[in-house]
Amino acid sequence: MITYWQQEDGKFKRIKEDELDTEKRTWIDARIVTRDDVEILQNQYKIDPEHILDILDPDEQSRLEDGDDYLLTIIRLPIYEPSSDPQYLTCPLGIVIKNNFIITICWTDCEVLRDFTTGRMKEISLQDFPAFIMRILSRADLNYLRYLKEINRRSTAIQNEMSLSIDNNEILQLLSLEKSLVYFTTSLKANQLLLEKYRKTKLIKLDYDDIDWLDDVEIDNRQAIEMADTYRNVLVGVMDAFDSVINNNLNMYMKRLSILNLVLMVPTFITSFFGMNVELPFVKYGFWAGWIISGLCLIAVVATQIILSMLEKRYPKARGRINPKLVKIKRKERKNAKRMKSIEAALSD
Secondary structure, X not given: OEEEXXXXXXXXEEEOHHHOOOOOXXXXXXXXXXXXXXXXXXXXXXXXXXXXXHHOOOOOOOEEEEOOOOEEEEEEEEEEOOOOOOOEEEEEEXXXXXXXXXXXXXXXXXXXXXXXHOOOOOOOOOOOHHHHHHHHHXXXXXXXXXXXXXXXXXXXXXXXXXXXXXXXXXXXXXXHHHHHHHHHHHHHHHXXXXXXXXXXXXXXXXXXXXXXXXXXXXXXXXXXXXXXXXHHHHHHHHHHHHHHHHHHHHHXXXXXXXXXXXXHHHHHHHHHHHOOOOOOOOHHHXXXXXXXXXXXXXXXXXXXXXXXXXXXXXXXXXXXXXXXXXXXXXXXXXXXXXXXXXXXXXXXX
């Protein structure tokens, strides 16, 4: 879908294509691009089809490139998709500067562009296209930082759940968050290289205010990179720790099974031996032979239980028992804490 925006009294106003003022600078916003939109961008605005394909490629990296009669910039923006896995992703945004038009092209919807169209961003002017690009990059860094904090909060909540009982679903959630951190780190580093190129290139002219914005954007981008690296290293360490716990519990269970196997091997060996051409024991006792064998089996079971109880006293953490009442109490405490946070947020608003 393509929408057209011009400014009146410093505010963005959506205008139909046939009502555009050609003397004013125009922002053409192409989001969730369709095949018809691609044809309009190619035929009406003469954008190279290869550049459009690059912009619509989800794996395209940030770069600055000079077209035939326009300047192309591709940056990576953070997006949140609740239905995807992982939920926190990045997508390329193509920015084309051509004459009095600045064209943004994205294969999906993103919160950064919605902030511009809904008026959340203040003091933005279409008269300075480089400053407009700097504001997009600045807003993208703020969203990166906000999403990173949300990822960290989710990771902490999942770790608290796993400290009570380890479930496969929780491990998969941590793995999904780790993927998101990898995507964020890669995209942020690509944007950092683009910012360095903006400072050195001669394709676009930056005035003093633009350079000041560029400095602020670089600071925010480096901070986001450090946060993503830190959260990722912490998450990897947590995953390794839980992996060690799982392996340790598995080793303890394997020890018990080995002891049980050794105990049961004795009656199995005896019955196997007398199953050959050998006279069976207790035959002369007739009816009581079955009771005698059953008693011996019961003695073997009791001996196994005694051995396991002795191991339990020696290794009290081996069984890893969890008190269900304690689990319910902690879950209620977490629910109450969430309710209090929502109430406090509502009161603050």
